[in-house]
Amino acid sequence: MPSNPPSLKIRLISRTIGVDRVVDEMIVSFRHTQEVPWMLPGVPPSDKLVEVALVSIVRVHGGKLEHKHVYWDQASVLVQIGALDPKLVPKHLKAKGMERLPVAGREAARKVLGEESHPSNELLPKW
Secondary structure, eight states, X not given: OTTSOTTOEEEEEEEEEOSSXXXXXXXXXXXXXXXXXXXXXXXXXXXXXXXXXXXXEEEEETTEEEEEEEEEOHHHHHHHTTXXXXXXXXXXXXXXXXXXXXXXXXXXXXXXXXXXXXXXXXXXXXX
């Protein structure tokens, strides 16, 4: 796709094939050197590194692509490019004791690579 940064890399983690679907779990990484309309529409380049887990579900019907759904953690991407600060909690939530938004950055994607890569459930205060 011409809208992808030249540094974009996709690492396939798993693929599940069903009767009419293919589900891919992958890690997508890139340096945000240009607008990426499908992931960061209207967001100017930050020149930051982005690494995010992504799931793609493709349905095939009659030998033709019927639809494709792609899911990722948008908050994680925004944290990585500096567009979202987890420490900036809205006043109404801060008044109820919330000190940080439950958002992770690159470590969320790296957790997909292996159970031991990062501690689990760091966003749960009493875990």
